[in-house]
Amino acid sequence: MPVSVIILAAGSSSRMGQSKQLLPWGNETLLSHTVRVAMESHAEHVFVVLGDNEIAHRKVIEKLPLTIVVNEEWQRGMGSSIKAGLRAAKDSDAVLIMVCDMPFVTKDHINNIIGANHPIVASKYEDTIGVPALFRKEMFDELMKIGDCEGARNLITNHKSQIVNLESGIDLDTPEDYTKALSN
Helix, strand or coil: CCEEEEEECCCCCCCCCCHHCCCCEECHHHHHHHHHHHCCCCCCEEEEECCHHHHHHHHHHCCCCCCEEEEHHHHHHHHHHHHHHHHHHCCCEEEEEEEECCCCCHHHHHHHHHHHHCEEEEEECCCCCEEEEEHHHHHHHHHHHCCCCCCCCHHHHHHHEEECCCCCHHHHHHHHHHHHHHHC
């Protein structure tokens, strides 16, 4: 079953105070690291949704075999980026949505999600259930109806979703989160 990964990288990183997509992670940026992990998985195609700071972010990934989707309405929120990515990946049998600020997500975790057989498969870490999360084609209409300023969490919690545990789901939202992750 062809699965596409949609990487959400359109936000302005307002809590970080700088583009988290461009923060160094090892020998690469957070964005290029996330793209590489997605490309190493069993997914057939990778779509990256860009918005704020699009030109600088594009330069990091433009030579890779992926599809860049520009969300001109990125300010409206994560839901608008999810829908922009889903419109581009509409011919997929399933989409796996992930964000570029969770550097401890591995290709094995992505493959475990892809291999699960359920309409929605989400990740669990700490007390959070969310992305990376897979949505099979029968969920696309509902995914397109989410509000622009919300993510897919309500869709995940309102349906019986299969949950795959993620060992470290640290989300890098602030400079303190980033510093802590670098020390791990």
